[in-house]
Amino acid sequence: MVDIAALRALISVRDHGSIVAAAEALDFTPSAVSQQIKKLERTSRVPMLERVGRTVILTERGRLLAERGQVLLADLEQVESLAAGGTEDLRGSLRLASFSTATAGIVAPLVARLRSTAPDLEVVVIESDPRETVSVIQRGGADLGIVHDWTGLQLDVPGSLERRPLMDDVADVLLHRDHPLAGRDSVSASELLADRWITTLAGTICHEWLMHMFALHGERPDTRYFDGAYGTHVAMVDRGAAVALVPRLGRPVLPESVVAVPVTDPSPRRSVSAVWRASTAENPARRHVEQQLLHVVS
Known part of the structure; x- marks a missing residue:
């Protein structure tokens, strides 16, 4: 019989391209992941992995096993959810992945x-960018995720996940009170071209939105x-070193020297949603947390 833990390890190696990265995603040691793969190889009597440069890829047998195994794990998870669906006893743990301002x-x-509503349910919170959250949920590294996408910059959510809108959020430009535009009711993105910006890391959705906002005017911001x-963004604005585009959700209290001004043309808006694997639709803990999420954002 195929070992379920070994199957998860194989799928993780496929998704992450190395044993080390797979181990990090599964919260195992690389040695433990290697042992799981060797267990599969002993069972099937064929290699599961082959090395290509500094990475490893799955052999054809390994690839087929991972594909069929992912379907099997989804079915198993659905069976477990249905088996637990009638209980009102919310125990165990639930892993929730979320971007920082939503956290x-x-x-x-x-x-x-x-x-108070589920005192015996242990909730573990993981910070991750929305794209990484989708990947984490998809591979079973978390049970529920909170993600966002911006108008005109949509997040790709695969069909194996379900999604529920929670709320809309808006970002303002933060300016030092001595900035020439600080007294305005709103500013256009085109009026901010001369400023130096602090932004999130390249590759994050928020960074890409800033690039997108200025690209609509045929320009690029001066990101330093x-x-x-x-x-940190607020601190840089406070010192007059930069301006920043910061969402209202989860925004820290601003010092007196920092002013938040709405932006137009375009307006930086994002939609915040919850995502989960479709196979956990009947999981009572996940459903309860989803219901409580709706109470929090209502």
Whole structure:
């Protein structure tokens, strides 16, 4: 019989391209992942992996096993969810992946609420960018994710995941109070071309939206500083070193020297959603957390 843990390890290696990356995703050691793969190879008597340069890829047998195995794991998860569907006893653990501002603005009050509505449910929170969250949910590294996409910059959510809209959010430009535009009711993106910007890391959706916003005017912003923490963005604006585009959701309290001004043409808007694997649709813990999410954002 095929070992389920070994099957998960094989699928993770396929998805991440190396044993080390697969181990990190599964929260195992590389040695443990290697042992799981060897277990599959002993069972099937054929190699599962082959090395190509510094990476490993699955052999044809390994690829077929991973494809069929992913379907099997989804079916098994659905059976487990149905088996637990009638219980009102919310126990065990639930892993939730979320981007940072949603963690501050949504997940923090959610966790506080769950302490009274499901005190025996252990919630583990993981910070990740929306694209990584989709991948984490898809491979079973988390049970529920909170993601966002911007108007005109859509997040690709595969058919194996279900999605539920939670709320809309808006980003403002943060300016030092001495900035010439700080007293305005709103500013156009084209009026901010002369400024130096601090932004999130390249490759994140928020960074791509900033590029997209200026690309609509045929321009690129002068990005000098890159940091994933919006608290750092506020500090840079506070010192007059840069301007920043910061969402309202989860935004820290601004110092007196920093002014938030709405942006137009285009307006930076994003849609926040919850995602989960379709195979966990009947999981009582996931359904309960989803219901509590709706209470938090309503």
